[in-house]
Amino acid sequence: ADIISTVEFNYTGDLLATGDKGGRVVIFQREQETKSRPLSRGEYNVYSTFQSHEPEFDYLKSLEIEEKINKIRWLPQQNAAHFLLSTNDKTIKLWKISERDKRAEGYNLKDEDGRLREPFRVTELRVPTLKPMDLMVEASPRRTFANAHTYHINSISVNSDYATYLSADDLRINLWHLEVTNRSFNIVDIKPANMEELTEVITAAEFHPHHCNVFVYSSSKGTIRLCDMRSSALCDQHSKFFEEPEDPSSRSFFSEIISSISDVKFSHSGRYMMTRDYLSVKVWDLNMENRPVETYQVHEYLRSKLCSLYENDCIFDKFECCWNGSDSTIMTGSYNNFFRTFERNSRRDTTLEASRESSKPRAILKPRKVCTTGKRKKDEITVDSLDFNKKILHTAWHPTENIIAVAATNNLYLFQEKVN
Amino acid sequence: MFVRGLKRKCFDGEEDIEGTLAGIKAIPSYNLQRQSLLDMSLVKLQLCHMLVEPNLCRSVLIANTVRQIQEEMTQDGTWQMINTQSTGQASLDRLVSTDILCRSSRDQAEGKHVPGYGTFNKDFESDQAQDSSETMSTASSVQAPRNLQSNVWEMENPQENKGNFQKSLDQIFETLENKSPNSVEDLFSEVDNSYYDLDTMLTGMMSNTKMGHCDNLETFSSPTNTASNSNCKSDLNDLDHIVEILVES
Numbered sequence: 181a182d183i184i185s186t187v188e189f190n191y192t193g194d195l196l197a198t199g200d201k202g203g204r205v206v207i208f209q210r211e212q213e214t215k216s217r218p219l220s221r222g223e224y225n226v227y228s229t230f231q232s233h234e235p236e237f238d239y240l241k242s243l244e245i246e247e248k249i250n251k252i253r254w255l256p257q258q259n260a261a262h263f264l265l266s267t268n269d270k271t272i273k274l275w276k277i278s279e280r281d282k283r284a285e286g287y288n289l290k291d292e293d294g295r296l297r298e299p300f301r302v303t304e305l306r307v308p309t310l311k312p313m314d315l316m317v318e319a320s321p322r323r324t325f326a327n328a329h330t331y332h333i334n335s336i337s338v339n340s341d342y343a344t345y346l347s348a349d350d351l352r353i354n355l356w357h358l359e360v361t362n363r364s365f366n367i368v369d370i371k372p373a374n375m376e377e378l379t380e381v382i383t384a385a386e387f388h389p390h391h392c393n394v395f396v397y398s399s400s401k402g403t404i405r406l407c408d409m410r411s412s413a414l415c416d417q418h419s420k421f422f423e424e425p426e427d428p429s430s431r432s433f434f435s436e437i438i439s440s441i442s443d444v445k446f447s448h449s450g451r452y453m454m455t456r457d458y459l460s461v462k463v464w465d466l467n468m469e470n471r472p473v474e475t476y477q478v479h480e481y482l483r484s485k486l487c488s489l490y491e492n493d494c495i496f497d498k499f500e501c502c503w504n505g506s507d508s509t510i511m512t513g514s515y516n517n518f519f520r521t522f523e524r525n526s527r528r529d530t531t532l533e534a535s536r537e538s539s540k541p542r543a544i545l546k547p548r549k550v551c552t553t554g555k556r557k558k559d560e561i562t563v564d565s566l567d568f569n570k571k572i573l574h575t576a577w578h579p580t581e582n583i584i585a586v587a588a589t590n591n592l593y594l595f596q597e598k599v600n
Numbered sequence: 601m602f603v604r605g606l607k608r609k610c611f612d613g614e615e616d617i618e619g620t621l622a623g624i625k626a627i628p629s630y631n632l633q634r635q636s637l638l639d640m641s642l643v644k645l646q647l648c649h650m651l652v653e654p655n656l657c658r659s660v661l662i663a664n665t666v667r668q669i670q671e672e673m674t675q676d677g678t679w680q681m682i683n684t685q686s687t688g689q690a691s692l693d694r695l696v697s698t699d700i701l702c703r704s705s706r707d708q709a710e711g712k713h714v715p716g717y718g719t720f721n722k723d724f725e726s727d728q729a730q731d732s733s734e735t736m737s738t739a740s741s742v743q744a745p746r747n748l749q750s751n752v753w754e755m756e757n758p759q760e761n762k763g764n765f766q767k768s769l770d771q772i773f774e775t776l777e778n779k780s781p782n783s784v785e786d787l788f789s790e791v792d793n794s795y796y797d798l799d800t801m802l803t804g805m806m807s808n809t810k811m812g813h814c815d816n817l818e819t820f821s822s823p824t825n826t827a828s829n830s831n832c833k834s835d836l837n838d839l840d841h842i843v844e845i846l847v848e849s
Contacts, residue, residue, distance in 0.1 A: 243653045350656040377663055383655045400657050437661045496658045
C-alpha cells in the first residue's frame with residue numbers, strides 16, 4: 181500500500197475516496213445496514229480502485245511530474261453514476277464511477293465469447309436481453325484538464341453552481357467549466373514580473389459553499405484573501421483580507437514559516453472559515469478580518485523545537501483540517517499518529533491516536549496526552565519520544581454523522597462515535 | 601552540535617589575545633547560532649531533489665528566512681564577522697542547540713548576547729583598520745549556492761557579498777522558473793571551474809583569509825573538511841548528474 185495523500189467523503193458520506201502517492205484512487209462504500217445486523221453501523225469496504233494518474237516527464241525542464249494525487253473532490257450526485265475530480269501536480273481529471281450489474285446477451289453479430297460471427301451464419305435476428313451479473317464497478321476518465329498550470333497544483337474546489345471549479349497552484353488560480361477542457365480562465369495571478377521578487381505563494385483555495393461568486397485563498401505568509409468574481413475578471417484585488425497581527429513578543433526566525441497556512445476550509449454554514457498553520461487552527465468569522473474568533477493550539481509543545489523541526493523539514497509539513505457536519509467540532513492531525521478534535525462550544529479538546537496497537541476493531545479509543553512539564557504521568561508521552569515520521573496530514577469527517585477517516589501514512593483508519 | 605575540540609581550538613586561540621571569551625565556551629552565542637541557521641538554510645536551498653521540481657513554497661519560505669537573517673546581520677554589522685563555518689555540509693554536523701534561536705526576540709534582548717563576543721568583534725575591527733582598507737570579509741555566508749551548482753564562495757567585501765547573495769537567491773528562483781538552455785549557459789558562464797572542487801575551494805579560501813591573529817582558523821576548518829568529505833563527494837555526484845541532465849537537454 182502506498183502513502184495516502186488525500187481523503188474525502190462524498191456529499192452523502194456513503195462513499196469515501198482516498199488518493200495515494202502512486203497515483204491510485206481507492207473508493208470505499210458504506211455497507212447498508214441490514215435487518216440481520218441492526219446494531220452494527222455501516223462499515224466501509226472497498227468499492228472501486230483505479231489508477232488515476234501516471235508519472236510523466238516534462239521534457240522541456242527535464243523534470244519528473246509526480247503521479248501523487250494531491251486532492252480529490254467529489255461532485256454532487258446527479259444520476260446513478262458518481263463523479264469526482266482528482267489532481268496531481270499538473271493535471272486534473274474528471275472520473276466517472278458507475279455500476280454495472282446487467283449484461284446483454286444474445287447479440288446477433290458476435291458470439292457469446294465475443295468473436296464475430298460469419299455473416300452467412302446469421303439466420304435469424306433476435307433482440308439481445310439483459311441478464312443480471314455480478315456487480316462490477318467501473319471507473320472511466322471523462323475529462324482531462326491539462327496544461328493550465330506552470331506550478332504545482334495544491335487545491336481544487338467545486339463551485340456551488342456544480343458547473344465550474346477552481347484549481348490553484350503556487351502562484352495562480354484558474355477557473356474551469358466541467359464540460360470544457362481546452363480552456364480555463366485565470367482568476368488570480370500573484371506571480372511577480374520579476375521572479376526575484378517572489379516572497380509569497382498561494383497555499384490553498386476554496387469556493388464558498390453557497391455563494392458561487394466567492395472564493396478564498398491562503399498564502400505562505402499567513403494571510404487569507406476573499407475574492408468576489410463579480411468585481412472583476414482577474415481577482416488580484418481582494419474583497420477581504422484576513423490577517424492576524426503578529427505578536428511581537430513571540431517573533432523568531434521561524435515566525436513566518438509557522439504562520440504559513442497549509443489548509444483553509446469553509447464551515448458548512450458558510451459563515452466561518454478555518455485555517456491551519458503549523459502550530460494552530462484558527463476559526464475566522466467572514467465578517468471580521470482583523471483577527472480570528474477562535475484559536476486552538478494543536479501542539480504548542482513543538483514551539484521550542486522549531487529549529488530541529490526546521491532541520492528535518494518537518495516544519496514544512498502541510499496539515500489539513502476539517503469541520504464536522506454541524507460545524508460544532510473541528511479536527512486536525514499531528515505527529516506520532518495523533519489527531520486532535522476541538523469542540524467549539526465547550527472548548528474541550530481531545531487527542532487520539534491512530535495506530536494498530538491502540539485500536540482494536542470496535543474498541544473505544546483512549547485519549548492520549550503529551551507531557552509538557554518535567555514530570556511524566558503514566559500513559560503520557562514526552563515530546564522527545566514523539567515519532568515525527570508518523571504524521572497525520574489528512575483527515576475527513578462524514579458530512580452528517582460522527583464518522584471520521586484518518587490517514588496515517590499508508591493506513592486508513594475509520595472511527596465512529598459509539599452508539600449504545 | 602559543536603564539536604568540542606574545534607570550538608576550544610578556535611576560542612582558545614583568541615583567549616590569549618583578548619582574554620574576554622572564557623564565558624563563550626559553554627553557550628553558543630546568538631550570532632553563531634544565527635550563522636548556523638543561515639548555513640543550514642543555504643544547504644536546504646541547494647539540496648533540492650533535482651529529479652522532481654522542488655517545492656516552491658518551501659523554497660520561498662527558506663529564502664525569506666535567509667533574507668531575514670541577512671537583514672538582521674546587516675543591521676548588526678556582523679557581515680564582517682569571521683565565518684568559520686564555511687559550507688553547508690559542515691554546518692549539518694555542527695548544528696547548535698535550538699533553544700536560543702527559537703526564543704523570541706525579547707528574550708534575546710534580555711541579555712542573551714554574550715558581551716565578550718561583541719567586544720571581540722570591535723577590537724578586531726580596530727586592529728584591521730590599521731591595515732589596509734580591505735575589510736575582513738570572507739567566507740561569511742557570502743553567496744547563496746546556486747540551485748544547480750556547488751557553493752561558490754567568493755572573497756569580496758561585505759557590500760559585494762550582499763549583492764552577490766541577493767543575486768544568487770534570485771538566480772535560484774529564476775532557475776526554478778525557466779530551465780532553458782540559454783539560462784543554463786548564463787549560469788555556467790561566470791563560474792570558474794576550479795570552484796567545483798569543494799575541497800580545494802575550501803582550503804584555498806581559508807588560506808586567503810586575512811585573519812590577522814586568527815591564523816589557526818585555517819587548521820580549524822580542515823578537520824571539518826575531512827569529516828565531511830563524503831558529503832562533498834555525494835554533493836559532487838549529484839552535481840554531475842544535474843550537469844548531465846542540463847547538458848543533454
